[in-house]
Amino acid sequence: MKKKIGLKDIAGFKISAVKAGIKASGSPDLGLIVADDMAVGSAVFTQNKVCAAPVKLSKANLKKNKGYIKAVVVNAGNANACTGTLGIKNAKACATLVAQKFSTKMESILLCSTGIIGEHLPMKKITDGITKSCLLINNNKTDAIFSKAIMTTDTVNKELGTTVNIGRKKIMIAGAAKGVGMIAPNMATMLGFLLSDIAIAPKVLNTILKEVVDDTFNCVTVDGDTSTNDTCIALTSGSAGNKIITSTKSEEAQKFKSALREVSYELAKKIARDGEGATTLIRVLVKNAGSRKGAYLIGKSIAESPLVKTAIAGNDPNWGRMMMAAGKSGVNFNESKVSISISGIKLFAKGAPLKFSHSKAVKALKKKEVTIDIDLGKKNSGIEILTCDLTHGYIEINADYHT
């Protein structure tokens, strides 16, 4: 993974971001991605039954325009969710404004919003910000602060990229994402933006994006709360000049998928590591669960258990809470075949507690990354779920948000 590759390095796109004044802090809060021509786009959205106006509009536009996208505009600080018909009207006004600036139709624009639910967009600030962003792009002034402009309670911006050789062409992929609360593995669970210069058919990109998101972003959980605004968008410009990929099963598609997965997985880890109040990245590795669904439910139950998350925060090798969480998942397994290790230290094997060095375990738990290995003793199927510990920081951020 090359940290130096960012969104701005992907040929065929221009990026900008501005301070529109939506965030009270005065930080950058409006970002824009514009394709030089028309990009091939795909997106996955929140599965929350209550979804925000920008999600509704983006879904509709993506369908209407058959996956061809000119621009994506993102604002942070206001989610435009639960805002009724005025919310939809405001979202459309934003998309229409961007479309006008680039002489395209409203249906080729995607929209993302993140921030507080239930307040109307400050339209004057937003439209001024959009106008400013479009001007920057028309003047060819690409800005690197896009990944900062999409942050809410994130403490660091999250952006990285990689390259992969397909045929004789070097393909570039970069992504940016934001977390870090209201994050749970039920669809895209955050905002994510993946750009590539690859030439690929819309249907193939669609299939690949869904599979990659399922395996990466959908395996992140910070608090089990699924946002109303989660969106992950992939745009490809075709500027790399490779022979267009038209089959998901082709070697080229699989190579691209693997590289896109790498970018998404690393961004997913960054989201979990930066979870609200987090001090530790927790990787829950479920093994031999019998089925992917079983592995997912057990991993999610452990990763979302407040008691497991506070135990890790307290450097407590409390495998009992992990067994409790596995058991409450509803998945059938034989207790006497289960083994658990934390960061490589075996604590519980085949249904019985093991003697282990408490001080060594505490030392391992004090590290910034902890793994929980749980082997259910069946055959097949494992999964990796990414989460973080639950600390006073989470309470501070979320009990005192508005003030």
Place this chain on the structure above:
Amino acid sequence: MKKKIGLKDIAGFKISAVKAGIKASGSPDLGLIVADDMAVGSAVFTQNKVCAAPVKLSKANLKKNKGYIKAVVVNAGNANACTGTLGIKNAKACATLVAQKFSTKMESILLCSTGIIGEHLPMKKITDGITKSCLLINNNKTDAIFSKAIMTTDTVNKELGTTVNIGRKKIMIAGAAKGVGMIAPNMATMLGFLLSDIAIAPKVLNTILKEVVDDTFNCVTVDGDTSTNDTCIALTSGSAGNKIITSTKSEEAQKFKSALREVSYELAKKIARDGEGATTLIRVLVKNAGSRKGAYLIGKSIAESPLVKTAIAGNDPNWGRMMMAAGKSGVNFNESKVSISISGIKLFAKGAPLKFSHSKAVKALKKKEVTIDIDLGKKNSGIEILTCDLTHGYIEINADYHT
């Protein structure tokens, strides 16, 4: 509800409790309920796939002895869960010892343990404690500290009772319960002990207990974590001398059920109010959800959302998080028909935010009891889910448990 009625007032039972030395604090930690004759008993247990040795043994004994129970022994400080075959052996030894003391068979004894998972019972301390408890009862020394002996992280003991006239007899019902972490609405979710002097057939008691628990204790959630040891036991002595109740549909059965529900609901509220770190009791009232299951899933999703619980802790009338939580429940509803009030203050009506006095809302949220009303705008079916706010106290208790 009469707070002065406790377990010790129910004719036909003797109660004792001792300090066995299982809790490091030296507080009472072993309790015993013994029926003068043989009581009619029923119980509901945790649905966690990983269940503790005492749960396994009690389930088996209740079945083998067809609902006739001589005694219940409870220890706090050690859960005897995930302890393999030695755990089962230890549980049987405890039950056998109690049986010997009262000249009955092991199968007529029920066992409950609560405390840390994954450690073996300190058998010397426990058997000494059991011997001491049995002696107290044989000497007719009923002790009122039973509800204290079952506490773990509870800050107050929870015990209350009521009376109901059935025919010409005054029936007495009393209950004691403990929480207050690893609590979620998936079966009994705590330890609960309900005693009555009513004469009732085992099958009728069984049906009534299940319905009552479903509606009260199973509607409590502190952290969404379902314990490996949850048990609710009802014992009836028949000492009231009423004509034995043999039909669930009889007026007498319904009267008893209603009184038992009242006792259970008040205990359930005490558990939620005393949730680990809690400062506020939250009553989530779901209305017009179309079905009981839908109402339950929406109520549970709101009551278990860390973002909702921290918002209440921070006195923030953040109805947006409640909408998010309702939406992530997976239940279908029409966003534009939803209304939300907090403690009677209308915040959101038919899909749109309302103007409201922020200072009034903050004032209402500062009270020790907060209601969240959510009306889904369908027909039929509501539910009340009981929970508490999520505060620094929860983190303190659970990140630093062992030390």
